[in-house]
Each structure stands twice: as C-alpha cells, then as structure tokens.
Amino acid sequence: MSYNDYSADENRPAHAGGQHSPIPVHFHSEINELYQPEQAELHLASLLTDLGERNLYDAAAQCSRCGYCETVCPTYMLTGRETLSARGRNQFVRMLVEGRAARVSDSAEALSTCLLCGACSSACFARVPTPDIVLEGRRSMTGHGNGLFARAAIRALLDAPKLFAFWLKLAYLAKRTGLPRLAAKMGLYDFIGMPALSGAEAAVTDAPLRFAAELLRRDPELSAGAGRRADWGYFAPCGPNYIFTEVAMATVRVLKRHSGQGIFFDNQCCGLMAHNYGRLEEAREFARRNIARYEELRERFGDFKVIADCSSCAAFMKSYEQLFTADREWRPRARAFAEAVRDILEFIPPERACRAAGGAPGEGAVTYHDSCRACHGQGIRREPREVLRKLAGDRYRELPESDWCCGGAGAYAFTKPELSSRILDRKLRNIASVQASTVVVGATSCLAQIGGGLRRAYPSAKAVHYSVFLDAAGAEHEKNVAR
C-alpha cells in the first residue's frame, strides 16, 4: 500500500488506521503534508519493523508513549525537552500524518536534531524504529534534500565518480597547501557533499591524495580472474575510501590474514548519504548498482560475504530491502544482498582473530566505543569485545555508557555543533574516567569525532579503527615469528 492510498469512506488515509490503529483519525487532506500524492516519491512505501511490515502511521503508532526510552536519548537527556525525545518525535510525525500539525516546519527542530542513533529503539519493548520514522518526517520538510550542493554532490557521486574524486583531491590539495579556508570559500567542500570537511580541519589530519579504491584495483591478489572462489569481497565505504584510506588498507590486510581468499568489490557509494539527505530515488539507484555488482561477482566467484568497515554503511546495506518494499523485482534481490553483508566488527571470529596476533598494540588501557549503527543498528556488541579482551588482557577496560552516541552522526557535528559538542564532552569524560590510551571504534564518523575531541582535550589518548588495531596486532605477531 502506498502513501497515496486514501479511504474516502472513512475520511482518512486507508493506511493510517486499519486494524493496527484503533485511534480514530480525522484526516485533513488539505494540510496533510506527508501524504500528498506529489510527495509520494519522497517516501518509503513501508517500514520493516520488528513487529512486521508497517506503513509510516502504524509504525509511529506503535509508540505507546511509555517514556521508557527517555533516559537513553542523548538529545533528551541533555536538554530535558520532551520534543527532543523519541516519544516527542514519534508524536510529531503521527500528528503530521493525522493532519493535526498545521505546518511541517513546526516539527523541524525536533526532526532535524535527532542523531538517528537508534538508542531509543534498543531500549523500546516494541522496538519502534524512531530513526526511520524521523527520516520519513524529515523528507516532508520543505527543501530537505533539495539543496543545490547536496544534489550536485550526489549526482556527481552517482554519475561521475571520477569528477567527484577529482574535486575531492582538489579540496585536499588546498587543505595540504594551507588553504582550507580558500577551499571552503570556493564551495568545494559543499560541492563534494561534505560540508563537514570545511569544519573538520581538526578531525581529518591526513587528507589522502590516492584513494583506497585506486590502490585496491591494482592489487593482483584481489582481482584474480574467474575460476577461483572468494570467501569475502571488500566493500569500500566512502569514509575509508576517500578520507581514512589507512582503515581500508588495514581491513584488507586483516581479511587476507584471517579469512582466506577475497576480492575487491569495486563498489559505488552505499547510498546512505543520499538516503539521509532525503534523495530516496538516488539512494535506490546506488543500491541497485551495488546489488547488480554483487550478483555479477557471485556468478564469477561463488557465494561470498560482503565486508564493510564502516558500521553506518554496513547497517544501511543490511536494510536495503526497505528501499524496495513496493518493487517485486528488486525486493528479493535486495534481501539476498543484505543477507551477505557483514560488518568487519562481526566477521572474524575471536579465536581466528587472535590466533595470528601479538598482544594489543601500543601501551596503556584499551577501551571500546560502540558505534551506534553497530550496536543499535546491527546488534553487534559481543564480537569486537571478545577480540579486544583477548588481545588486551588486563589492559582492557569497559567504557561507561559505551553505547551512547559520540555526537558525530554523519555531518551532525557540523550541522548541530552546540548539541554535538555537549554529547562529545560526555563521551570524553567517560574515556578519561577509565584512563584509556586507545579507544577502538568501528565507524569512520566516530573515528573523526572522537579522534578530534581527544586531540583537543585529552591528547594522551587516541581513537583507532578496529581494523587498524587488529592489523597492528597481526603485524606484531609476524614480526615476532620472523625474529
């Protein structure tokens, strides 16, 4: 059922009530901005919730307003404002669908300040998918996703990735030559869809001039012809590909060391940026291209797992089916692809990860920060901890509030700097409380956010990606064996 299905008899959207919603709804079609036919292409046909497939209204109506999630919602805990809680946000969207909110802009603050961290869903007995509900609400906000630079960046990434890479390198060159402000003024960062970069001078220290995909395409071990099987295919998310190249290279070394033969997926962007900017059709196109690529590679190399080393992208690819619930052809293909996706955090079993590894690299205490899209988005908590505990032994310390968002959340740190830095401060205080020297993370947004915060406030500690940590342990082992 689509968002455009109205039931004239009941004077409300057919999908807004039904057997899931006993609440009588008075439907004002002239002000119901979520369900106007011209908005249909902005919205998902339905949401795949833990209680089954639901339209937006029914998904939001699953929220019983119990408030059980309030204490885990960072924006609520920091501000004490009900409108900035999951309960408040679900209620806003529900009112929008019911036509009880006069203007979408009234909800703009509530919707735009959500971190999409998913902590509320983890705490919720009904697993209400608040981040998806918030994104649906955002897509109805006038102008959301229509900015010239967002559109240009996403189209460039989709249709002209070489041009995208060229502009990004130009921006990096400007940064390296001490002209980051010039680059920002030229609109380069905006053009490449990363306005975050203009404010991220502290976070991105080594702007690479050669991207991971360029290096991996030249690796003969990853591109052997048909006739051999592959156990894994490395999918390079935009963060490791374009910004933290060392993470991508470490992931591939770790996979080669511990997981047999593999290939480079040579992928497109997963589509998360387009999805979160509200450009749903472009997000679908990114997904279709990656799914088709997976099917082509599976023909040549047999069944293999698709490994990503940014938890946000891995979680998004695992949810591809939700993009295609109304598409009979692509839905099963998206589901098959999603079933093959693994986050590097969960892929290598602890006994294997630790078999060919020296102790934990570096000195001092090691701790682990749960990236939101790893723990709340994919339920990954145990696997990386087991590996780190084995490697670090007594040096491992559990981080208080480890599954609280760090405030990075994609470009949130730069679009909502005040809230983001208050959330980050809480994370840094927790890191200081266990006197950690190394904070292991699984998403590049956390790497930039926590890494930048530590350099500023707690320079004796550093943030390290899980792959880089594992790779260093493996290299240490190889050095010991060679001695």
Ligand code: SF4
């Ligand atoms: S999202 Fe879940 S936990 Fe939070 S108020 Fe609604 S029903 Fe309760």
Ligand code: SF4
């Ligand atoms: S996704 Fe995060 S910030 Fe948004 S309502 Fe849920 S807990 Fe709060």
